[in-house]
Amino acid sequence: MVGYTSVGSELKVLINSDESTASKAVQFTLATINLFNFIEPPLAFYDFENIYSQSQWQRKCQWFSDFLSHQIPDIVGFQEVFSPNALQALALENGLPHFVVIDKPTLIKDYIYQSPVVALASRFPIVEVAGVEPDTQLVAAMGLSSNFSFSRKVLRATVAMPHIGECDCYVVHFKSKRPGLALDAAEIDALKNTDTKLNAEPLLLTEQALGRWASTMQRGAEAALLYHAILKRRQDTSKPVILMGDFNDTLSMGALDALNMRGESIHGNDIKAAGLGALSDAALAKRFTHYQLTDAFELFIEANLFVEENHADNTDYYRQHRSATHYYGPKGSVLDYILLSNEFDARDGASLAQVTDYQTCDRHLVRPEFERDAYSTDHAPIVVEITLRS
Template identity: 50%
Template sequence: MPNNNSIEASTPADTAKFVPNSSIKIATFNLYNYIEPPFAFYDFEKILSAEQWQKKQNWISDYLSEFTPDVIGFQEVFSPVPLNKLVQEQGYPYFYVVDEAEVVDDFICKSPVVAIASKYNITEIAAVQPDEALAKAIGLNADFSFSRKVLRATIDLPHIGLCDCYVVHFKSKRPLIEHEQNIELSPEKNIIEKLKAQVIGGWGSSVQRGSEAALLFAEMICQREQSGRPMILLGDFNNTLQDGVLTHLLTNTLRFASAFDVNAYLEKYCLSDAWDLYQSTDNDTEHISRKPTHYYGATESVLDYILLSCEFDANFQGSLFEVSNYDTYDRHLINPIFERDGESTDHGVVLVTLSLRN
């Protein structure tokens, strides 16, 4: 498995400085086990054929050609090298990962990583590290780590300048503890043990996911304080924002602080859901409902998000951009055609358009 913790095409560093664009498109894209054969994901039977691989490549290329996002955060990347080549061919000279998938048994891979591609110059790249003291303060081990490394890219965007973009793939809802059927136990005892594992293991996943979000937001606040740069957080959250596990990402109030202090400073450090910002604009959006980004049996949910700092909020007096469009690409989920969508993804692709305010 190639080691490509930092992949970038050579291009002039000032490419984006003179781009007159009045809008910027940002996307989050879960690629669903993006892995080049002959590598397999999770077990030896899960290897794409050459035909399947090419079909997947074509599907991704077709989306990028049609919707032309300027910055894309990817999740579930096992093979960064072919992805880098694909996005370069689509006009993205900047591409990075900050981790690599784990390889077991020579060709079986696990632990996919996140990546970022941009048409605009990425001036800095880093893997975000959680604060050990804060982790310990909430009862976690001091060496707590994200289940998947979080990528922070500083991008030189038109008009707004340097902006910190964070790409995440928070812990899934898969229970941390699982009970294997034990023939030595009675049927009732097996059910009891399975129930206990599901309850405790599911809560363990929620604790991990919620802790990841909280500790990441704390690091974003610190980075914002030091740099003053706008912030974008995007990715597969593996949870709805309305769930209490992740609601702190949208914190916009502060207890035990004077109204003056809150009004003067808090807005600077808060994030807003791009969907909410789109709904709050003057666009005719009242009749539009938010599309799910994932389906599991009969359950549908929004798991993929783009959160923005106040520089992209039309209600903020000092903002330069506003969210002028919000699109969830889901044709492959609700009306799939095998010849076209057979090797696509199990997530909708979320794309927001940020337009320069008049």
């Protein structure tokens, strides 16, 4: 696999030096791509002025087609889909005949749409499709509004992967960091007419502070409620799990803590209260790892760097130099992820496969060329190679 830009590709040259062995391995490739307003003209996104010309639309489709033909992924999660039919046709042209979407964008007026959806395309058959809904009892227990819902509906597609079997693939696009609280005229007047009247500047800052925190709470609730749904499904079926998408936050931030849950982070008294106190540390760890999700980047560096003499130093170096998937001005962040269950963790005795390559395809962000990249995306797609363990 040849990458656009990737720490992973550099390491793979060192690790898989035996090409004859590598070529015999059974490999699969996963990708997640934020399509950045993928909408076919004459439809518009958000505003009547946001309509691609036919030339612009063709260039946008060509960029993604080139990406798919170059990377040859087997399963792809898409975000920001306004035109699923056009995307399905593009996927089919690139060897991905199985395509699912479980929601549709919202028509605002005439030809103007908002609320794009997620989708999944696969080279392998999709045997079951569902939208993930938050558990209403947990919504109430968390003190959330009774009408709480995911900001974008979460897609779960069960894919029949060769040698691995049926695998549950989730595609998400969590709530963005943009202010998620709009004060109405009466609420604004109330802030203006309090004893400490607010002028335009502090009023705007107040709105932004409240709105951003509202977005963080929504994103955190989405992550926790989705994790619960994944746990329930995992308990019932034991199918391997792939969770991919635009998380709109870094995994290290508190809002996404639910997706980082580990048994060792749970207090001993809580473990005893759950009736698990009699288990040995090894047995307890085995129970918990069955339900853990791990960042594919972490699985890649752990599986492929342990042979180095200075293991800790090497892994820390690659963590610190991980490529961003999105830039806000000059500041880069990792917002796009592929998380995997322990069947893909080489360190786990239950593993079926391991991560042998990880790529952040960011050439269009860090070295853009107008003719090639002008209508691409503002996110870097993530591509992960999975190799079946012998």
